Structure formats: structure tokens, C-alpha cells
Amino acid sequence: xxxxxASKEKFAFFLPGLYDGGAERIMLNLAKGISxxxxxxxxxxxxxxxxxxxxxxxxxxxxxxxxxxxxLSTPALLKYLRGERPTALLSVLYxxxxxxxxxRLAGYPFKLVIAEHNTLSSVAKGxxxxxxxxxxxxxxxxxxxxxGIVAVSMGVADDLAEQxxxxxxxxxxxxxxxxxxxxxxxxxxxxxxPWFKPGEPPVLLAIGRxxxxxxxxxxxxxFSEIRKSMKVRLVxxxxxxxxxxxxxxxxxxxxxxxxxxxxxxxxxxxxxxxAALFVLSSRWEGLPTVLVExxxxxxxxxxxxxxxxxxxxxxxxxxxxxxxxxxxxxxANAIISSLANKKDCPPEESWAPFTLDAVVNQYIEILSSx
Numbered sequence: 001x002x003x004x005x006a007s008k009e010k011f012a013f014f015l016p017g018l019y020d021g022g023a024e025r026i027m028l029n030l031a032k033g034i035s036x037x038x039x040x041x042x043x044x045x046x047x048x049x050x051x052x053x054x055x056x057x058x059x060x061x062x063x064x065x066x067x068x069x070x071x072l073s074t075p076a077l078l079k080y081l082r083g084e085r086p087t088a089l090l091s092v093l094y095x096x097x098x099x100x101x102x103x104r105l106a107g108y109p110f111k112l113v114i115a116e117h118n119t120l121s122s123v124a125k126g127x128x129x130x131x132x133x134x135x136x137x138x139x140x141x142x143x144x145x146x147x148g149i150v151a152v153s154m155g156v157a158d159d160l161a162e163q164x165x166x167x168x169x170x171x172x173x174x175x176x177x178x179x180x181x182x183x184x185x186x187x188x189x190x191x192x193x194p195w196f197k198p199g200e201p202p203v204l205l206a207i208g209r210x211x212x213x214x215x216x217x218x219x220x221x222x223f224s225e226i227r228k229s230m231k232v233r234l235v236x237x238x239x240x241x242x243x244x245x246x247x248x249x250x251x252x253x254x255x256x257x258x259x260x261x262x263x264x265x266x267x268x269x270x271x272x273x274x275a276a277l278f279v280l281s282s283r284w285e286g287l288p289t290v291l292v293e294x295x296x297x298x299x300x301x302x303x304x305x306x307x308x309x310x311x312x313x314x315x316x317x318x319x320x321x322x323x324x325x326x327x328x329x330x331x332a333n334a335i336i337s338s339l340a341n342k343k344d345c346p347p348e349e350s351w352a353p354f355t356l357d358a359v360v361n362q363y364i365e366i367l368s369s370x
Contacts, residue, residue, distance in 0.1 A: 010040040011367050012063075012086040014077065014095045016070040018043075018050035020239060020264045021209060022289035023092050023117045026152075026176045028055055030090075033177055033360035035059040044080060046070035046095060051264055070095050074102055081106045088113060088367040094135065100142040113148040113366055117176075119159040119307050122213075122284035140164055148366050150174050152287035155308020172366060177359035178292040179351050187269035187297050195260070201231045202276030202339060205299075207268055207290045210240030210261070215281035215304065217242075217249060221328035222281075224253045226335055234259045235275075237268050272297050277338055283325055285309045292354045295319060298345035302334045319346040 013031055018024050027043075035041040041060045048064035056062055063080055067073035073095075081089070081102060088111040091099035096114045103112045120136050143149060143164055149171045151157035157171045195203050204223070208214040216236055223234045236246075236259070243261065250259050265271070268290075272278060278294035280303040287309040294301050295313070301320030303310040314320040321338055323330040352358070 008040060009087040009367075009369060010042070010084070012042040012044050012080075012084070012089045014044045014046075014089055014091045014099050015093055016046040016095050017048065018045065018052035018056070020051050021093075022176075024050065024052050025289060026117075026178065027090075027092055028052060028057075029177045029180055029356055030360065030363060031060045032057045033180075033356045034364060037360065037364065039364070042080075042084065042086065044077065044089075046073040046098075051266065054266075070098055074098050074105075077102045078105055081110065082108070086110055087369050090115060090363070090367060092117065097135075097138050097142055100145045103145060111147045111367065111369065112145075113150060114143065114146045115150040115152065116156055116160055117152050117286040119156055119284055119286060120163045121159050122307060136163060144170075148172065150363075150366065152176050153309045153312050155312060156286045159308065174362045174366070175354050175359060176287055176289060176292070177356040178289050178354040179296045180356045183269055183293060183296060186267045187273040189267060189270050191270035191274050193271075193274075195233050195235065196271070196274040201233055203274070204232060204234045204277050204279050204335065205237070205271055205275035206234070206279045206281060207237045207272075208280075208282070209238050210236075210242040210246060212242060213283055213285075214238075215283045215306075215325070216246055218304075218326060218328045218331065219279060219281035220246065220249050220253065220255070220259065222332040222335065223259065224255060225329065225332040227255065227258060229336065230339070232258075232276075232339070235271060236261050237263075237265050237271060239264045269293065269297065272299055275299055277302060277335060279331075279335060280304060280310060281331065282306045282310075287313070291320070292351055295346040296351040296354075300338050300342075300345060302331065302338050304331070313350075315350070319350045 013027050031041045042063050043060050044063040046065050046067045065073040065076035090113050092115045123135050151171050151173050157173045160171050161168045278299045278301050284306050291313045304325045305322040306325045321334040323334045
């Protein structure tokens with residue numbers, strides 16, 4: 001491994017891999033923004049794989065720990081830490097626990113900051129994966145070992161403080177660096193999809209992993225009601241374990257010609273820019289990146305009022321409609337109303353707090369040794 005100048009602060013980001021999730025996109029944005037300020041940045045991955053690998057900027061060095069599972073990456077992470085001695089390590093997702101263990105074992109005083117992107121109390125809901133079921137307990141045990149805890153929204157911070165029995169002062173809220181120049185550049189690229197051509201029916205767009213958390217089953221039920229009164233189509237971008245169940249639901253409702261599940265796409269911004277309406281149907285969130293992206297691209301929004309993030313982002317409904325979770329009829333009515341009334345697009349002030357420059361300054365401050 002190449003050593004940087006000892007006099008220069010160096011930051012490392014640790015996460016399982018660069019898979020197709022909002023947190024991974026955020027970490028890439030943040031790494032790029034900090035490296036452009038002149039700080040050396042290492043992207044330390046449990047396994048260097050995932051669809052976002054090609055998006056790592058040349059200014060960011062990738063460290064592949066080559067672990068079959070992130071929980072088994074502790075020895076390789078310790079070797080990296082002891083050899084490279086970064087000033088600070090920023091960890092996210094299920095890498096947080098491994099980072100906390102490594103902090104105790106590394107043998108030198110680096111700063112460890114962990115970022116929480118979800119409401120901890122909701123992580124295990126409806127999950128069959130034993131690792132997710134025990135994660136809240138692990139967090140209660142080990143999160144207090146960190147030097148800093150970042151929550152991506154006020155809702156996540158409130159939940160985290162309550163779940164961990166921590167003082168609110170231990171948790172710092174920093175919004176995600178979502179709005180970048182690249183977002184607008186990619187949104188302007190031509191989209192070759194027949195449903196988005198002029199003269200076609202309006203397209204509703206949803207984005208997220210195909211999991212129970214995202215509530216796409218509720219959205220499909222709502223869409224089946226909408227189709228009774230207006231001609232419209234639905235595109236859901238993302239991949240995940242619920243694909244077979246969602247496809248079966250779509251076919252059972254006779255909607256195969258009106259709903260498309262293209263899977264993961266490298267550039268979702270073309271789709272957002274061309275959609276008539278963006279819909280978030282989640283049962284829970286932390287700070288849903290896609291809502292901010294939709295606001296920045298000027299697309300009307302309908303969202304569930306799930307914990308947490310949508311109400312905070314949409315300013316209590318000022319910048320988009322909020323509906324109760326698990327109520328497909330309410331979701332359908334809000335979508336119909338929004339399409340019929342052609343509500344104003346969210347203004348620039350709605351997404352200004354989520355720009356890369358604004359957020360990078362806050363992360364540099366919390367990661368710095370000063």
C-alpha cells in the first residue's frame with residue numbers, strides 16, 4: 001500500500017461494498033467531495049464489488065479487504081489500520097460493528113465516526129435475516145464505543161438516542177450530500193425508453209431495493225386503484241429479494257403491461273427527470289436520498305409519512321404530499337390528486353441543505369483531528 005505524507009490528515013471510509021443502495025451512493029459523493037478538498041481518502045471495502053465500483057473517482061483509493069462477509073473482515077481491517085494509520089475512519093451500514101471492534105484492537109488512537117442511515121428501531125421489523133434481527137442489540141452494546149455518531153436526519157437521531165439510551169448531544173445530525181453537479185449532468189442525458197417519449201401516458205416512478213421496507217407491494221395495490229380512473233404507468237427501479245413476489249402480484253392484478261421492473265440502472269436521474277410524479281412508498285427510512293434527488297430535479301412528490309425523513313425533507317408536506325404508511329387507498333388518492341392538480345415543483349430552497357459543498361464542510365469538521 002502507498003503511504004501518504006504523514007503530515008496530511010487522511011480519512012478512510014469503511015463499508016461492506018459498493019452495492020445498489022442509497023448509503024453507498026452517499027459515501028461515494030462524500031468521498032469525492034472530501035478528496036477534492038485535498039484530503040487523501042481511502043474507500044475501504046469488505047469486498048470490492050457492486051454496481052457502483054465503476055463510479056469511484058480516480059482521486060479515491062480503493063482498499064479491498066477481500067472478506068466473504070463484512071463480519072469476517074476484522075483481521076484485514078486491523079492490518080489496514082495499523083499499516084496506514086488514517087486520521088479518522090467513517091463507517092456506515094453493517095460495517096459499523098466491525099469498525100467498533102477494530103477500534104478497540106487497533107492499538108493506536110484514530111478517530112472513529114459511525115453514521116446511521118436508518119431508524120434503528122425499525123431495522124429488524126419483518127426481517128428474516130438473523131443478522132438484521134440482532135443488529136439493534138449489537139448497536140446498543142457497541143455504538144457508545146465510537147468517537148462520534150452521525151445521524152442522517154432528526155428522526156434517525158431521535159430514534160438512535162432513545163434506542164441507545166444516549167444523550168442527544170452524542171448524536172450529530174448531518175444531512176446526506178445528495179445534490180451534486182453530476183446529478184444534473186446525468187439527468188440531462190437522453191433516456192431511451194418507450195414509456196418516456198412525448199405523447200405517452202404519464203409515468204409514476206419509484207426507486208429502491210425490492211425489499212419489504214420499501215413498500216412496493218402497497219404501491220402496486222395503490223396503482224391498481226389508480227388505473228381504474230386514469231391511464232398511467234409505473235416504473236420501479238431497483239433489485240432485491242422481493243422481485244418474485246412483486247412480479248407475481250403484478251400478474252395477479254393484470255398489470256404486467258402497465259408496470260415495469262427494469263432492475264438496477266446506473267443512471268436513475270434520467271428516469272426521475274422524465275417522470276410525471278415520484279412516489280416513495282416506504283414503511284421506514286432514515287433519510288431517503290431519492291426524495292431529495294426528485295426535489296432537485298423538479299419532480300412533484302407523493303410520499304408515505306414513514307419514520308423517518310420524508311416529513312423532515314418535505315417540510316411537513318410543503319414540498320410534497322404525505323400519506324399514512326400501509327394505506328394504499330390514501331396513497332392512490334394522493335397520486336391522483338397530484339397528477340390532476342399539477343402541483344408546483346419543489347423550489348431550490350427545498351434541496352439546498354443537501355448540496356455536496358454544504359455537507360462536506362460538516363464531515364471534515366467531525367473527522368478532523370483538530
